[in-house]
Amino acid sequence: MAKIDRAKALHCVETITGQNLTGTLSLAEDGIRVELYSFSKLFRIEAARPIYLIAQTGQVVSLHSNVGNGLGTNYHYDRPVYHQGFISNVAIVGHDRWVDTDKVKRVTFTAKHAMELLRHKAKIEALGKSESRKEEDFIIFEDKIDGVTFKAWYGGVFGFDFDVPKDL
Structure with a gap:
């Protein structure tokens, strides 16, 4: 499994809306953050539910215990860009989604x-x-x-x- 460089932002795509929203993911020591974007239509992801992403490394990142960090639209002429941000308390990186019913055998930090x-x-x-x-x-x-x-x-x-x- 490729090691994720925590100092760099990662390109990612979400897998829960069916819209394949793209964004940036930061797993830095000062916080876990993701910003998602759509260039075609407004979207809203519920922060209380887990968010599943595929990072540029191909790994699945499961975000849990999320807090919404803004939802909005930016315009450049008549071209809207929709975005939503999240701060997460837990990020689990692996081969597939980590759901609430899965057990964690060992955690090292x-x-x-x-x-x-x-x-x-x-x-x-x-x-x-x-x-x-x-x-x-x-x-x-x-x-x-x-x-x-x-x-x-x-x-x-x-x-x-x-x-x-x-x-x-």
Whole structure:
């Protein structure tokens, strides 16, 4: 699967209206945004529903938890250009649509200042001193909601010469 460069806007086409509206998609760290355009007729996409796009990489981008960011028409002489924008809270990139009933097995992400937010001083000190650790020793929290388990844990970097982590 091609890697999407988060620093660049992507050309995309939506697949929910049947009009194949084109637009630009940004998956930047400061926000997930899409602007869609029609050069032939007015359109309106409901922000509360998922939006499915095909990016210029050929990957399907499923946008969930969307907020409308403007709907309008620009004119140049007698030529209207219709547009609608969205800000999304969740973007899932894959081979096909990710619908609400699909399960996610694993999510990996980074968040700025996460270590400060999730720092558990006693647990980190214990992991740094212990020579025999089990997977559950690294768990920060675990919760089950509607049959889905959510876990977060510390990652550790170990070397051959040390029994304790060099970095957590």
